[in-house]
Amino acid sequence: MRTEFPRIFSEISIRRHRLRNRVVFGAHTANMSDNGIPGDQHIAYYVERALGGAAMIVVEPMPVHAATVLTRGNFRHSDDTVIPAFKKLTDSVKQHGAVVLQQLYHVGSHGDSDLSYHPHWSPSGGPSYHDSDGSHTMTEAEIEETIAHFVAAAVRCQQAGFDGVEVWAAYGGLLDQFWTPFYNKRDDQWGGLLINRIRLSREILRRIRESCGPDFIVGLTVSDEPGCPTALTRDEIAEIIALLDQDQLIDYVTCGSGGYFDYGSLMPTFLYPERLGADLSARLKKVVRHALVIAESHIRTPENAEITLGEGAADLVSIVRGQIADPHLVNKARSGAAGRHSWMSVMQSDVLGAPVAGLLDQLCRQSLRRQGSRVGRRSLAPGRAATARPGRRRRTGRHGSSPRRRGKRPQGGPGGSLGPSGRSISARGRTAAPRANPRSH
Numbered sequence: 001m002r003t004e005f006p007r008i009f010s011e012i013s014i015r016r017h018r019l020r021n022r023v024v025f026g027a028h029t030a031n032m033s034d035n036g037i038p039g040d041q042h043i044a045y046y047v048e049r050a051l052g053g054a055a056m057i058v059v060e061p062m063p064v065h066a067a068t069v070l071t072r073g074n075f076r077h078s079d080d081t082v083i084p085a086f087k088k089l090t091d092s093v094k095q096h097g098a099v100v101l102q103q104l105y106h107v108g109s110h111g112d113s114d115l116s117y118h119p120h121w122s123p124s125g126g127p128s129y130h131d132s133d134g135s136h137t138m139t140e141a142e143i144e145e146t147i148a149h150f151v152a153a154a155v156r157c158q159q160a161g162f163d164g165v166e167v168w169a170a171y172g173g174l175l176d177q178f179w180t181p182f183y184n185k186r187d188d189q190w191g192g193l194l195i196n197r198i199r200l201s202r203e204i205l206r207r208i209r210e211s212c213g214p215d216f217i218v219g220l221t222v223s224d225e226p227g228c229p230t231a232l233t234r235d236e237i238a239e240i241i242a243l244l245d246q247d248q249l250i251d252y253v254t255c256g257s258g259g260y261f262d263y264g265s266l267m268p269t270f271l272y273p274e275r276l277g278a279d280l281s282a283r284l285k286k287v288v289r290h291a292l293v294i295a296e297s298h299i300r301t302p303e304n305a306e307i308t309l310g311e312g313a314a315d316l317v318s319i320v321r322g323q324i325a326d327p328h329l330v331n332k333a334r335s336g337a338a339g340r341h342s343w344m345s346v347m348q349s350d351v352l353g354a355p356v357a358g359l360l361d362q363l364c365r366q367s368l369r370r371q372g373s374r375v376g377r378r379s380l381a382p383g384r385a386a387t388a389r390p391g392r393r394r395r396t397g398r399h400g401s402s403p404r405r406r407g408k409r410p411q412g413g414p415g416g417s418l419g420p421s422g423r424s425i426s427a428r429g430r431t432a433a434p435r436a437n438p439r440s441h
């Protein structure tokens, strides 16, 4: 079939897998789990994007340890009871031709103990972006425990049928906290020289490889925060990726943008330039010899994807909000019918966030109906999709107080839990749209 986008629709190999095109549905916290388990609605959400043509799907992050539970919708961590539901998810997604991975995350100092009921662990202490409790310097034993939990989570993913995992070293999470002198002030084998600061990520990646074998895909996510004083520069990130790539510890690296201290760029609106992740991906393309490079963030449209691939700035592109908005974006690009939902970057806008989230809810229900599930047949009154029932205010804090009242930062994005425009949302599992927080930061 002739296509306007020949680069998008060329296959590529990763480990023993053949990806049918170059478009990834990147990791994002959809917060739809039911008591920590993906249910029909959550599974249908991913299946619809596989049906719609995405070549690789990275399922939302699994917190690897109690210390990193960040939302009430997070998957159940450290617990084999998740395996049967994830097996259903992976079987269904793979049946429709997509490769499926899960992201594994640890937020380090930026935890929320109202939800984790656990102290925050970090390289050298320091405040959390999400609450006022602060974190403590990890002991040697806590570092070892963290490595073991990452590996156990990866093994669990493999048992659940995932083709691989994506280890999160982006946005100011634990692994990039160890990389970054702003966070890491240790003078032991985990701090100081670069080789020490990357020891934790290297150990995690090495032991995952060792435990999961040669067919299992191991990816890494990093983020570009140019000019942000708390973050590494592109050259510094490139140096780290070159070292990890040299030891063939990663099969791909995804380049997002922004971070907890630069939240606007993490899910950039139309006020930001297009193709934000492509500058870092182009830089990393120059240093890797083995790993594939994925550009993410504000790629948005098939046209942008084709340009990014054509410039050699990436091997693959990840389009997140574009495929949230239109699950069949990839197939439509192939047939020349894409474009209707390319305004999706408004999702983080205060003004437009609520209607967009309502639309997402409807789209998700349509998917379920098409896939024949009972959940999609339940009707929701218009306007109620992504908002609370009157009188049932969302309770986030341990004592039921809202983050706004307690002076906490609202959570969005990697771990988002508030509704559009900061409005309260109904009980977990009732809403179908990913809950980003447009008034964030």
Ligand SMILES: Cc1cc2nc3c(=O)[nH]c(=O)nc-3n(C[C@H](O)[C@H](O)[C@H](O)COP(=O)(O)O)c2cc1C
Residues within 6 Å of the ligand: 026, 027, 028, 029, 030, 060, 061, 103, 168, 170, 221, 256, 257, 266, 267, 268, 296, 297, 298, 299, 300, 318, 319, 320, 321, 322, 412, 413, 414, 415, 416, 434, 435, 436
């Ligand atoms: C609702 C939402 C939740 C997100 N959660 C995560 C997350 O848990 N982990 C992560 O690495 N990125 C997360 N992201 C960031 C996306 O992966 C992506 O980098 C960002 O949306 C920009 O890409 P886009 O312009 O294609 O949407 C999230 C994005 C959205 C919209």
